[in-house]
Amino acid sequence: MLKRRIDDPSYCFEESSQKSVEKVGSFKSRRLFENESPSIIVPRFQKGLIISTFEKDLVACASLPVTKQLKEYEILVQNEYVGLNHVDWKSKKYRFNIYSFPWVNGRECSGIVIKQGPKVDKKKFPIFSEVFLASTSYRDLKTSTFQEYTVFDSRLVWRIPQHKLPIGLVQNKFGLEFAAGIGVALVTAGSAISTIVDLTVEVQKNNDKAQNIAIWGGSSSVGLYVIQLAKACKKFDKIVIISSSKHKDYLKELGATHVIDRFQPAERILEEIADLCPEGVNYGIDVISKETATVLSKILEHGNTETKKLVCIVGLPEGTTECVRKNLKTKLIIETVNIKKFHEDIRFGSWFVSYTSKLFETDQLKPIKSLKVFKSLGSFGEGIMNGLKELEDKGASAEKFVASL
Known part of the structure; x- marks a missing residue:
């Protein structure tokens, strides 16, 4: 396992002489250069990490088929790193979101484009371009990432952002290892905050009333991106x-205006927020549990009498009924997050990729700066299994787990 931070050196190449620079490394046994015509032989089968039954451990398999017939907008990505998420171990342990055997998990990755569908934007996604993605289409195994190759709709894929240095070099803002851990948390955060405010509409100065938002679980992967999106949209007065107070400096660096220690009694948390926001809190996003969502719902009940909105990513507040959730005449509207909207609504998904790409380019959005990289020193998938075990046993706080393939 390696630990890296986002401020470590990045790789550079000279824009004026890209064709003479070795771009990717090796595919199988031969090395490809930019001045070569991109002729890549895609194998019929690939290695992957499969779930054969709920009872048995994950096992490496070398005979998974590789999708070669791509749909109009699809690209084939050779995965370099995969992000690790709690759903990857929970779905097997608690038996959900697995619909057949053998099954391949994995919802995010980074890698190299090696094949394009006929309508893919070739300028945006040329062969060898470095990309990252979040696979929200759980039932389609070709989009899973715990395997060597992943197929996904190019309109829902990010390029690694770059910037030009004064000396004429073009530099990646971050590497593939950091990119691998962005997708799921960012899409979840975007789905949550777009339930509260319309991100497509810019703030009109002096016309829009600034409002307050409370986020429970700010040091989680999702929470870290919610904070950044909340700041970037400029629609909140207080975030x-x-x-945990140990992450206070980092959370404020990302955009938090106030950080309250979650280890205090609930009554004390309510008092602190009432002091900070005597006018009340308009919106809440809970990333942790139904218990914390319950406390957050009580926070929203205080203050002004305007309709409030609570978005729950993990569980609904205790005592919540379907009637309360959907009755728009109630003071508190409670909603859940549907991250499948990302791929089911291509218009929204492609807009969100474009919107967040601009935020990355302008440094309004950054990957989680602390990273744990789990490497496979033996059989395929060893790093994934070790990382998932640590994620289940210890969890991650203000850091992201990824594995190299």
Whole structure:
């Protein structure tokens, strides 16, 4: 396992002489250069990490088929790194979101484009371009990432952002290892905050009333991106985070205006927020549990009498009924997050990729700066299994787990 931070050196190449620079490395046994015509032989089968039954451990398999017939907008990505998420171990342990055997998990990755469908934007996604993605289409195994190759709709894929240095070099803002851990958390955060405010509409100065938002679980992967999106949209006066106080400086660096220690009694948390926001809190996003969502719902009940909105990513507040959730005449509207909207609504998904790409390019959005990289020193998938075990046993706080393939 390696630990890296986002401020470590990045790789550079000279824009004026890209054709003479070795771009990718090796595919199988031969090395490809930019001045070569991109003729890549895609194998019929690939290695992957499969779930054969709920009872048995994950096992490496070398005979998974590789999708060669791509749809109009699809690209084939050779995975370099995969992000690790709690759903990857929970779905097997608690038996959900697995619909047949053998099954391949994995919802995010980074890698190299090696094949394009006929309508793919070739300028945006040339062969060898470095990309990252979030696969929200759980039932389609070709989009899973715990395997060597992943197929996904190019309109929902990010390029690694770059910037030009004064000396004429073009530099990646971050490497593939950091990119691998962005997708799922960013899409979840975007789905949550777009439930609260319309990100497509810019703030009109002096016309829009600034409002307050409270986020419980700010040091989680999702929470870290919610904070950044909340700041970037400029629609909130106060961004109050309930989290471990040890991450206070980092959370404020990302955009939090106030950080409240989550280890205090609930009554004390309510008092602190009431002091910080005597006018009340308009919106809440809970990333942790139904218990914390319950406390957050009580926070929203205080203050002004305007309709409030609570978005729950993990569980609904205790005592919540379907009637309360959907009755728009109630003071508190409670909603859940549907991250499948990302791929089911291509218009929204492609807009979100474009929107966040601009935020990355302008440094308004950054990957989680602390990273744990799990490498496979033996059989395929060893790093994934080790990382998932640590994620289940210890969890991650203000850091991201990824594995190299």
